[in-house]
Amino acid sequence: PILPADASATGTPEAGAGAGSGELIRFEGVTKRFGGTTVLDSLDLTVLPNRHVTLIGPSGSGKTTILRLLMTLVRPDEGTIRVGGEYLTHEERGGRLVPAGERHLREVRKNIGMVFQHFHLFPHMSVERNLTEAPVRVLGLSRDEARERARELLELVGLGERADARPGQLSGGQQQRVAIARALAMRPKVLLLDEVTSALDPELVAGVLELLTDIARSTDVTLVSVTHEMGFARDISDCVMMFDQGRVIEYGPPDKIFGAPERERTREFLSAVL
Ligand code: ADP
Numbered sequence: 001p002i003l004p005a006d007a008s009a010t011g012t013p014e015a016g017a018g019a020g021s022g023e024l025i026r027f028e029g030v031t032k033r034f035g036g037t038t039v040l041d042s043l044d045l046t047v048l049p050n051r052h053v054t055l056i057g058p059s060g061s062g063k064t065t066i067l068r069l070l071m072t073l074v075r076p077d078e079g080t081i082r083v084g085g086e087y088l089t090h091e092e093r094g095g096r097l098v099p100a101g102e103r104h105l106r107e108v109r110k111n112i113g114m115v116f117q118h119f120h121l122f123p124h125m126s127v128e129r130n131l132t133e134a135p136v137r138v139l140g141l142s143r144d145e146a147r148e149r150a151r152e153l154l155e156l157v158g159l160g161e162r163a164d165a166r167p168g169q170l171s172g173g174q175q176q177r178v179a180i181a182r183a184l185a186m187r188p189k190v191l192l193l194d195e196v197t198s199a200l201d202p203e204l205v206a207g208v209l210e211l212l213t214d215i216a217r218s219t220d221v222t223l224v225s226v227t228h229e230m231g232f233a234r235d236i237s238d239c240v241m242m243f244d245q246g247r248v249i250e251y252g253p254p255d256k257i258f259g260a261p262e263r264e265r266t267r268e269f270l271s272a273v274l
Contacts, residue, residue, distance in 0.1 A: 013045045013241055013251040024049040024189060024222050025070070030079035032065055032246075039065050041246040042079070047239075049189070052216050052223040054233040056257075057243030058269055063226040067192045070224065071114050072105050083111055084189055110138060113183030114192040117199050119175045121167040127154065127178050128163040131185045139186065146185070153181040157211060173204030177211060184221070193225035197232075205229070212236065230274055234258055242266045 025047040032040040040062045047053050055063040068074045069081060072088055080097070081088040090097040091104040100108070121130050131150035135141040141149070154160050157177040159170075167175050176196060183191055193212065197205045209232045216223055216236050227233055233240055233254060240257040242250040242265075250263045258274075261267050 013248040022048055024051075024084055025224070026082045027066075027069075028080050028082075030069065030076045030081060032062070032069065032074065032076050039246050040069075040076070043247065045241065045248060047222060047224065049222055050220050051238045052225070052236050053239045053241060054225045054227060054237040054254075055241050055243055056227070056230070056233060056269070061243035062246040063243050064194060067114065067194050067224065067226060070112055070190065070192055072100075072109055072112075075099070083108060086111075106138075110186065111189045112192065113186050113188035113190070114194065115176070115179050115183050115196050117195045119167070119172075119179045119199075121175055121178055121182070123167050125166075126163065127159065127165050127167065127170070130167065130178060131182050134182070135185050149185055150181070153184055154178075156184075156215075157181045171204060172200045173208055176200060176204075176208050180208075180211065180215070184215070184219075188221065190222045190224060193223060193227070195226055195228065197227070197229060209235075228273060230258065230270070242269070244269075 023046045027043050027045045030040055030043045031038065055066060057063055065074065069076060070083070070088070076089055080090060086108055087097065087100065088108050089100055091100045122133065125133065128147065128150050131153060132143065132146035135146040135149060136143060151160070151163065154163055157180055159174060159177055162170065162174065167178065170178065196212070197208055200208060209229060213236050215221070223236065225236065237254050239251060240254050241248045242257060242263070244265050250257065250261060250266050257266065258270065261270060
């Protein structure tokens with residue numbers, strides 16, 4: 001279905017009580033197939049502003065595809081996605097919903113930041129320049145404004161002294177801190193975290209998770225994370241969504257999902273990873 005379903009539809013996994021008009025992210029009937037495989041199966045979900053949602057579940061269950069859809073890196077085969085009330089997937093023209101064009105995608109992408117497993121910093125630019133480039137080019141900030149924002153964020157992530165370094169001169173943990181600061185420099189409404197610690201040496205993981213927990217507490221950014229770090233999921237989340245075969249089979253606050261899961265599949269998964 002291209003047109004949005006009834007917004008009062010029940011049974012939609014939602015992160016945050018009293019979901020309704022204030023929702024920030026809304027998936028309605030989203031289906032994604034790759035080749036003959038249905039990776040997401042008519043998925044509905046909503047996330048309220050300022051919530052921290054963690055997607056867990058077995059490998060291949062569709063979690064990363066959710067993030068890639070939100071980044072507009074892939075498009076759904078069916079259904080609609082809205083962020084802040086605006087369609088990501090479609091735009092309204094003459095009262096009809098049509099697939100979104102490039103210009104529309106560039107606009108909606110401004111609301112969404114992503115931190116990847118492998119950092120994806122610009123290797124030939126200084127750390128500071130990594131943080132100022134997009135705010136200047138995409139948001140139209142002056143160099144001075146962007147630099148000031150970059151300095152504040154580098155302080156926040158504990159790298160105030162490394163503004164002039166190249167990414168290659170930093171440890172993996174430091175590079176991931178730069179990537180987090182770079183995403184925040186765009187002041188996104190939503191920050192997507194895709195297995196952000198899985199490429200790090202084990203001794204660097206805790207520091208990055210601590211930083212993200214601090215950011216979750218001290219900013220009003222909405223977080224959607226995919227992680228295998230169940231301790232982190234427990235600490236940072238308001239809501240944990242358990243995926244299996246392209247569907248959310250169970251969701252709720254971390255105490256419930258980790259402490260008293262209802263579904264056998266969730267119990268199996270947790271006993272395998274914990
Ligand atoms: P998860 O993050 O839960 O491990 P993914 O969302 O990455 O799962 O992937 C779900 C399924 O979709 C997997 O079976 C994966 O192989 C498949 N898939 C993901 N992206 C592509 C793609 N670009 N082309 C083909 N298959 C893909």
